[in-house]
Amino acid sequence: MSRDISVNVHHVARVEGHGNIIIDVRNGELKKVELQIVESPRFFEAMLKGRRYAEAPQITARICGICAVGHTTSSLRAIEDALGIEPSEQTVLLRKVALEAEILQSHVLHYYFLVAPDFFDVPSVIPLAATQPEVVKRALRLKRLADDIIGMVAGRHPHPIAMVVNGFTRIPTEAELKELLARIKQALAEDIPPTLELFASLNFPKFERKTDYVALKHPKEYAFYDGIIFSTETGEVRHRDYKNKVREEIVLHSTAKHAKGPFKPYQVGALARFNINSEKLMPKAKEAARQLNLVAPCYNPYYITVAQVVESVHNLENMVFLIEELLRRGLKEENQGLAGWQSDLPKVEKRWGVGAVEVPRGILFHEYRIHETSVVWANCVIPTAQNLANIEDDMRALVPTILDKPKEEITKLLEMLVRAYDPCISCSVHMLKVDFV
Amino acid sequence: MESSAKPKVGFFSFTGCEGCQLVVLSMAEKLLKLVGAVEVVNFREASSYKGEDYEIAVVEGSVSSVHEIEELKEIRKKAKILIAFGACAHIGGVNTIRNFDNQFEIKKEVYKDKASHFDSILAQPIDAVVKVDYYVRGCPPSRDGEEFLETVTALLAGKKPFVPNYPVCVECKMKGNVCVFQKEKPIACLGPVTRAGCGALCPSFGNSCIGCRGLVDDPNLNAHEETLKEVGLTTEEILKFYRFMNGMMEVGK
Numbered sequence: 001m002s003r004d005i006s007v008n009v010h011h012v013a014r015v016e017g018h019g020n021i022i023i024d025v026r027n028g029e030l031k032k033v034e035l036q037i038v039e040s041p042r043f044f045e046a047m048l049k050g051r052r053y054a055e056a057p058q059i060t061a062r063i064c065g066i067c068a069v070g071h072t073t074s075s076l077r078a079i080e081d082a083l084g085i086e087p088s089e090q091t092v093l094l095r096k097v098a099l100e101a102e103i104l105q106s107h108v109l110h111y112y113f114l115v116a117p118d119f120f121d122v123p124s125v126i127p128l129a130a131t132q133p134e135v136v137k138r139a140l141r142l143k144r145l146a147d148d149i150i151g152m153v154a155g156r157h158p159h160p161i162a163m164v165v166n167g168f169t170r171i172p173t174e175a176e177l178k179e180l181l182a183r184i185k186q187a188l189a190e191d192i193p194p195t196l197e198l199f200a201s202l203n204f205p206k207f208e209r210k211t212d213y214v215a216l217k218h219p220k221e222y223a224f225y226d227g228i229i230f231s232t233e234t235g236e237v238r239h240r241d242y243k244n245k246v247r248e249e250i251v252l253h254s255t256a257k258h259a260k261g262p263f264k265p266y267q268v269g270a271l272a273r274f275n276i277n278s279e280k281l282m283p284k285a286k287e288a289a290r291q292l293n294l295v296a297p298c299y300n301p302y303y304i305t306v307a308q309v310v311e312s313v314h315n316l317e318n319m320v321f322l323i324e325e326l327l328r329r330g331l332k333e334e335n336q337g338l339a340g341w342q343s344d345l346p347k348v349e350k351r352w353g354v355g356a357v358e359v360p361r362g363i364l365f366h367e368y369r370i371h372e373t374s375v376v377w378a379n380c381v382i383p384t385a386q387n388l389a390n391i392e393d394d395m396r397a398l399v400p401t402i403l404d405k406p407k408e409e410i411t412k413l414l415e416m417l418v419r420a421y422d423p424c425i426s427c428s429v430h431m432l433k434v435d436f437v
Numbered sequence: 438m439e440s441s442a443k444p445k446v447g448f449f450s451f452t453g454c455e456g457c458q459l460v461v462l463s464m465a466e467k468l469l470k471l472v473g474a475v476e477v478v479n480f481r482e483a484s485s486y487k488g489e490d491y492e493i494a495v496v497e498g499s500v501s502s503v504h505e506i507e508e509l510k511e512i513r514k515k516a517k518i519l520i521a522f523g524a525c526a527h528i529g530g531v532n533t534i535r536n537f538d539n540q541f542e543i544k545k546e547v548y549k550d551k552a553s554h555f556d557s558i559l560a561q562p563i564d565a566v567v568k569v570d571y572y573v574r575g576c577p578p579s580r581d582g583e584e585f586l587e588t589v590t591a592l593l594a595g596k597k598p599f600v601p602n603y604p605v606c607v608e609c610k611m612k613g614n615v616c617v618f619q620k621e622k623p624i625a626c627l628g629p630v631t632r633a634g635c636g637a638l639c640p641s642f643g644n645s646c647i648g649c650r651g652l653v654d655d656p657n658l659n660a661h662e663e664t665l666k667e668v669g670l671t672t673e674e675i676l677k678f679y680r681f682m683n684g685m686m687e688v689g690k
Binding site: 041042043046047049050051052055058059062063064065066068109113124126143144147151154155156157158159161162164168169170336339340341342343344 | 452453454455456457458459460462463477480501502530531532534535538543544546555557576577581617620621622623624625626638639641642643644645647668669670674677678681
């Protein structure tokens with residue numbers, strides 16, 4: 001066991017953004033574990049200062065090409081929290097459709113395009129197009145469906161157009177919703193069973209480390225859009241008190257700040273949500289979890305991918321429910337809401353609000369202070385920033401157990417671990433303004 | 438370009454949201470057809486294979502640090518054709534919003550006493566650093582990536598891609614949209630000065646154009662300023678609106 005191993009993966013592939021893994025083992029002893037984030041800093045919170053508050057969703061959507069609807073939604077929730085606006089039920093239903101569709105597209109992209117190549121021992125999904133055309137076509141079909149749903153409800157993906165403060169600048173027609181409904185039902189019937197079969201057949205690495213799991217929790221639904229912050233270790237926190245749970249730290253090896261709880265690192269994302277909310281899953285998603293052998297609580301971070309598969313079944317089922325509900329009520333032209341460059345944007349006096357929304361990689365916080373028509377201060381806490389410290393703890397626990405393996409295998413297991421968290425590095429270097437709690 | 442071997446394409450990303458690469462991934466079957474015509478040798482977001490030889494480099498994101506300048510110059514040396522892909526690479530995009538603040542203060546605010554450890558410069562479009570052969574516009578690239586495919590197809594055929602030199606308003610009128618300036622509560626719009634080619638997507642969804650495709654060759658800025666003032670925008674707000682995507686104020690690019 002007294003080996004020297006030095007792993008240096010420059011720019012981990014099949015993750016969103018630029019990151020390096022550094023491991024240094026001397027005489028069988030682990031000296032250094034770092035997930036370096038080398039993406040250039042982006043300063044979104046600084047950019048928001050002095051911009052119109054209604055523009056914040058359009059600007060922050062551009063933090064992330066994958067979870068643009070998630071950022072938009074969290075931004076809208078923060079502004080509405082600050083302004084005391086209750087959007088209509090129709091607005092909330094439409095937002096939920098867009099948000100669940102985005103979680104579906106992100107999960108499909110991750111488990112089919114980014115994770116699956118590891119199991120087929122190919123560098124990317126492209127060689128799979130030749131050897132496993134039906135797998136690739138199915139993945140593309142599911143992704144296209146998710147993109148089309150977002151396209152019809154919000155205008156396009158990424159960077160939604162119609163989602164604005166207190167409403168939509170355009171609502172979909174009933175015919176559009178009916179067409180989507182038919183395609184979603186078809187996907188549930190035809191594309192989900194082989195997806196489940198495929199992922200049930202894969203052997204995920206065996207590794208367990210119990211940590212603190214944090215996600216939104218809601219009494220009536222598997223929480224994405226709404227709920228109270230819940231930690232499996234420290235219990236409930238109201239959304240406006242998120243700083244009692246979340247703290248960002250500057251680490252020199254990372255342009256993304258590390259966010260962790262006051263006591264220790266925690267995990268956010270699909271597995272955290274599953275561990276906290278699994279009883280609230282829709283029936284087919286529950287059945288999928290059984291088929292994939294995913295049981296709460298699950299402490300294996302490689303199973304984040306499996307939890308994503310389960311969630312994507314739930315997303316499809318819940319979208320059927322949401323769209324049928326919209327059709328039953330009948331779509332109504334409501335007020336157009338407050339677009340970013342709306343004339344006569346209402347002025348407000350010193351307001352403050354927080355938005356907490358579940359996005360594909362975990363809980364996302366936007367916090368704004370607003371005065372007159374401008375954002376005067378902003379803070380965004382990104383899921384990947386919250387997971388970074390936890391990933392390093394996982395690597396610290398994992399490396400000593402795999403030291404007897406060849407270096408290539410150690411490297412692959414570490415890359416797969418980082419990839420399992422589905423890190424979104426472009427997002428996590430949004431950075432500006434830490435409050436040292 | 439020789440027709441015998443498939444041209445090799447590398448995708449590279451600098452400062453941005455990587456949404457442009459995602460649009461490529463979303464093109465589904467069309468993407469598979471493109472894969473038949475070219476060989477993708479570098480696409481870190483989707484592949485762990487890193488090829489070093491490529492004729493066509495597709496670059497997304499703006500340049501915003503010293504190490505990115507160096508990497509971009511390396512890519513330019515290797516590539517015969519370099520495409521600036523999306524608004525950040527083309528015009529600097531959303532990243533340039535921060536260029537109008539005190540950079541030292543921003544950095545200090547984020548990283549406190551550790552500010553000097555982090556490499557960050559003003560955000561710039563990539564042609565501030567290297568020669569660019571083609572631009573694919575939009576944030577994200579317009580028409581679900583169609584424009585990207587058209588550009589690559591045109592250059593593979595040795596043709597010049599079509600670039601409209603009329604404003605988004607033309608496409609918006611052709612679609613029969615209600616002008617967002619004419620809504621009950623008007624929305625200020627950059628459509629009158631922004632290069633068309635997106636099919637006026639944002640106004641078609643009831644919202645205004647934010648100028649993500651850059652300005653036309655000869656924008657009538659004075660008339661546009663008057664129109665924006667008529668719906669209540671101050672001069673300061675008008676500047677901010679332009680600086681959402683077009684902080685560099687480059688005309689006709």
